[in-house]
Amino acid sequence: MTYLIAMGTQTGLFALLALSLNLQWGYTGLQNFGLVGFYAAGAYCYALTTTLLGWPTAAGILAAMAVGTLLAYPLGLASIRLRIGFYLAIVTLGFSETIRAVLVNEDWLTQGTRGIAVKLLFPGWGAAGNQTAMFGLILVAVIAVYLLFERVGQTPFGRTIEAIRDNEDAARSLGKPVTGFKIQVFMLGSAVTAGAGALNAIYVGYLVPDQFLSIITFYVWMAMIVGGSGSNRGVVLGCLVLVLLLEGSRFLKEVLPAALLFSDQRMAALRLMIIGLGLTVIPINWPRGLLGRKEL
């Protein structure tokens, strides 16, 4: 049971990230490859405001979301106004590596590689109680974000961003402020990503910079593409597939006889290879994913 709750929580955290990415890429066509940078910024912002400044949980989460939004603005301004989408891809990738460098180096603030402890949600409830509470909280967050983004998709704003994705010039010729819309979407998605980072901080209870490697970003891309970019239902399903895949290798270890197994290091490398192969092959041969509405 605790295992199922842990898996559910993991899926929920990935789902929050994948929903943000789907808003940015699936709806709007923004190539965000620095998702984990916003996730890390949110997590550390929560940890610092709640431990150093003693802020309450809700204030910490809001602060994390505010930081995500504020970080997204200059990045979006620098790259989104340019016509080539790749600039955002390169800039965000660089951003996430830079955030990690800051987390490692500024140890007067972040405790560097020693890591920083985060308070439990309900200190009186014990580990199991807190796990269940976190599962509930993250589930509520996923449902709220899901409904919000579904709703956004049906508003004039949502129809405009999809028009921008499908034909930017046409949207521009109709007088839509294309760049402004895109930057707003980038900021909204980053706010949710950073909020997910805060929830992750509470759930994990201890933050070190190496939890925020770029591979997390690529996991989320993989989940979104498998599920089907453009479909919120699809990407949540994709996250379930991703978690099953990641956990499956752990499961294999317990079932298979030792002689058939590789060392832990090789298993990790094998997992990387599977994710890499998926990211290479699926977008080419199967661009709609399970429930996707759009071609890549």
Place this chain on the structure above:
Amino acid sequence: MIAFAQALANGISDGALLAMVALGITLVFGVARFPNVAHGEFLTLGAYGAYWCSSLLGWPLLAAVGGGIVLAIAAGLASYALVFRTVSQRPVTALLASIGLSILLRGAITFIAGSQQVSYDIPLWGAWDLAGLTLLPLDVLVTIASFVVILMVHLVLAKTPIGTRMRAVADNVELARTSGIDPQRINLATWSIALAVAALAGMFVAARTAISPDLGWNLLLPAFAAAVLGGLGSPYGAILAGLIIGLAQNIATLWISETYKVSFSFLILIAVLLIRPSGITGRKEMAR
């Protein structure tokens, strides 16, 4: 003053290597129209290829260098044939596939070679001391070799018929096709040159430091920054920008921590995009 001269010397060494990596990225961008995230892994493959040839097979130096180049070109052309050629009309899919390929190759290298660092069996030379300036003979040698490689690429691009055709295809595929150039063959030639330069850059980096599965990935970001600063698709821009970023990173370490080197190139990237997105030599229509 000595510290500044030292940063300058280190900057030229780093810059020449960055120029080689950025040159490969920009050459591929010129013909394939996407930033190849897997480019770094071809550096790593070149470095490991030479290591395997020399340490495991006992090949002499030049043969091992050749072995590293062949391995990188073989892997690169295989990925071109299997992956990138099929998505030539869909640049975003190509970008995603290149990220997937980058992860796949890094996983495969780690699976085969393990994640611990190894290094070439190079005899240790004492450092030269020039009026307080410390120069490692190996660094000097590698830097000279980097400039020789860059010069050779320049000669191919500027003086040979195939180089002229490569520039024509990068400039305008349709126009090149109507002048009777076969873009497919030129693509292969361009990829091969980019891959060979990547493999050599990987070996040079490995000779100066060590070999690990992350070797190429760690250089990718500064190289991307250099490619953008030079104007994506512009080979001479990439060379110049690589040198500039190498120098800037090392001069910056006089004030900031060494570990922020890569982040500094990110700041340069943002500044370039804000101020002059077409890069120092780039064409306006690339950015708008």
